[in-house]
Amino acid sequence: MNDITPEELKQRQAAGETPIILDVRETWENEEGRIEGSQNIPLGSLPEKIADLEELKDQEIIVHCKGGGRSASAKALLTQHGFSHVRNLLGGYSAYKAQ
Structure with a gap:
């Protein structure tokens, strides 16, 4: 799924x-x-919390960090665990706050 601005x-x-x-x-x-x-x-902490997010597997999840690097890793991890609609917030919180 495409990332989100x-x-x-x-x-x-x-x-x-x-x-x-x-x-x-x-x-x-x-x-x-x-x-x-x-x-x-x-x-x-995400690897040990994935089971807590299980009910969200088929829903859109937007992940973000400060600038986009950690959230890209989180997106990859969630996708590997079967989450099908994960989107990275481009530019992270810094870009969001600047809007």
Whole structure:
């Protein structure tokens, strides 16, 4: 599935959509600022938390970090575990916040 731009995500949120947003930054980064409605699971904890996300396997999940690197790794990990609609937020939280 194609990745998503900050503009597209903000448009969808403005239209009232509530996509599943997974923040894979560290907890302290999330505490400094977050995307409304996002769930924080740091990338290092993701492998042990995958079972908790099992019911989301067929739903769209938008993953993000600060700039896009860690979330690309998270997207790959989730895809390997059978998640079929994972999208990386291009530019990460930094790009989202700059919009």
